[in-house]
Amino acid sequence: MTETSTAAKLFIRDEYFHHHSLEILNSHLVLKESFRASLSQDISISPRDKITKGKKSFAIEAKSLNVEIRNLLKSNPTKQLRFEVNEDRGVFHFADVRGKIGGFDFAFINHERNLINLRNICFGQLHYHEGLKVWEKFLSKNPDLYEIAKRISSDGEIGSDIHFNSPDNTLLVVGEIQFGNWALAYRDFFKVLKANVQNSIDCLIYVVPTGDLQNSLSDGIVTFENTVEILKEFKKVITVPVWVVGLDIEIEL
Numbered sequence: 001m002t003e004t005s006t007a008a009k010l011f012i013r014d015e016y017f018h019h020h021s022l023e024i025l026n027s028h029l030v031l032k033e034s035f036r037a038s039l040s041q042d043i044s045i046s047p048r049d050k051i052t053k054g055k056k057s058f059a060i061e062a063k064s065l066n067v068e069i070r071n072l073l074k075s076n077p078t079k080q081l082r083f084e085v086n087e088d089r090g091v092f093h094f095a096d097v098r099g100k101i102g103g104f105d106f107a108f109i110n111h112e113r114n115l116i117n118l119r120n121i122c123f124g125q126l127h128y129h130e131g132l133k134v135w136e137k138f139l140s141k142n143p144d145l146y147e148i149a150k151r152i153s154s155d156g157e158i159g160s161d162i163h164f165n166s167p168d169n170t171l172l173v174v175g176e177i178q179f180g181n182w183a184l185a186y187r188d189f190f191k192v193l194k195a196n197v198q199n200s201i202d203c204l205i206y207v208v209p210t211g212d213l214q215n216s217l218s219d220g221i222v223t224f225e226n227t228v229e230i231l232k233e234f235k236k237v238i239t240v241p242v243w244v245v246g247l248d249i250e251i252e253l
Contacts, residue, residue, distance in 0.1 A: 005044045007252040010072070012039055013211050014224055014246030018231045021203050021241035028171050031078060031108060035205065038076050039247060043068045060216040060249070062179040069177055069207070069247075073106060080108045080170055090198035091118045093138065104191070105177050110170035111145055115152050116162060124161040175205035178222045185222045185230055192240050203241045210246035 017025075025032040046064035049056050070083065082094035086103035092114050094107070118138060122131030139149055156162035174195065176188050192204045209217055210224035224246035231238060 004046065006047050008043055008045050009250040009252065010039060010041055010043050010069070011248055011250065012036060012245055013248035016224070016228045016231070016242075016244040016246075018242040018244065019235070019239060021243045024171065024203055024241055025243060031171060031173070034076050034078055035073075038072045039069070039207070039245065041072055042252075043072070045249070058216065058251070059218075060213070062217055065217075066177055066179065070105075078108060080110065082107055082109055085109070085174065087195040087198065089121055091121065092199075094142075104174040104195075106175045108171060108173040110172065112148050112152070113164045113170075115145065115149055116164045119149075119152050120161045123158050124156075125159060127159075171202040172199060173203045173205060174201060175207065177207045179209055179217055180221060182220055182222050182226055185227055189230070189234070189238050193238065196240050201240050203243055205243050205245060207245045207247055209248070211248035212251075213247055213249040216249065 043065075045068065046061040048059050048061050073081065074083070082092075083106050084103055085092050085094045085105075085107040087093075092107060092109055094109075118135065120127070122128055122135040128134050135149075139146060152162070174192060178184060178188060188206070192201060195201055206227060208222050208224050208227050214221070214223050224244060227244050231242060231244070
C-alpha cells in the first residue's frame, strides 16, 4: 500500500470483569469513565499488508497503534496517571520513556503513599546505603512531586519509618496494552501477582484487541477471547481484580 496513515475510529467493543473489578471500578467512576473515554476516539493508524495462507489483506502496524493509544491516555485528566511503571521493593518508579523490561505500561498511583514507601527505604529502619542519591534521582525525574516530597521529608527521623495516615480514596491500578504473542498474557498476570505481594493492587486494566482490530493485527496474538479463557481457568490463582478491555477499530474509507 502507498498510504502512510489512515483515519480510524477506536472504540471498546467488549469488557470482562474478573474478581470484583466491576464493583471496585464503579466506586471510582471518574477513573473508569475517563479511561473509557480516552479509548473511544478518532485516531490515525499506519496500514500494512498482511499475508495469510498466500492471501493479502489489510492490516495495522501494532507499534504505531500502541503509540496512538498512549497519546490518547496522556490526555486523561487524572493526575495520578503515569507511564512505563516499574515496581521495586514496594515503590513504583516511572518515566515517559521505557525503562527496565518487565514493568507496566501505565498506572494510576497515589503519589503520597508511593513517596512514603520510597522515603522509608531511603531513610527508614532498613534503608539503602545511598538512600539520598536514590531519593534525589527519583525527584529529578518527577519534579511535579517536589511539594509532596518536601512535606514527607519533614516527618519522622532518619532511621525510623513513617506511615501513610491520610484518607486514601485513590485506587492503585496498573495497566497493560497487549498486542503481542498470546504467551505474553501469562507473563503479564504473573507480573501483577508479583507486584501485588509488596503492594495491594486494586485492579489491573488489560487492554487487548478483539473484532476487526484483532483480525488486522498479527496472527497468534493475545486477544480478548483467550484472555478471558485464561482468567476463567486460573480464577483461583489470579486473585487480583482485572478489567479486560476488548478494543476494536473502524476504518474510515
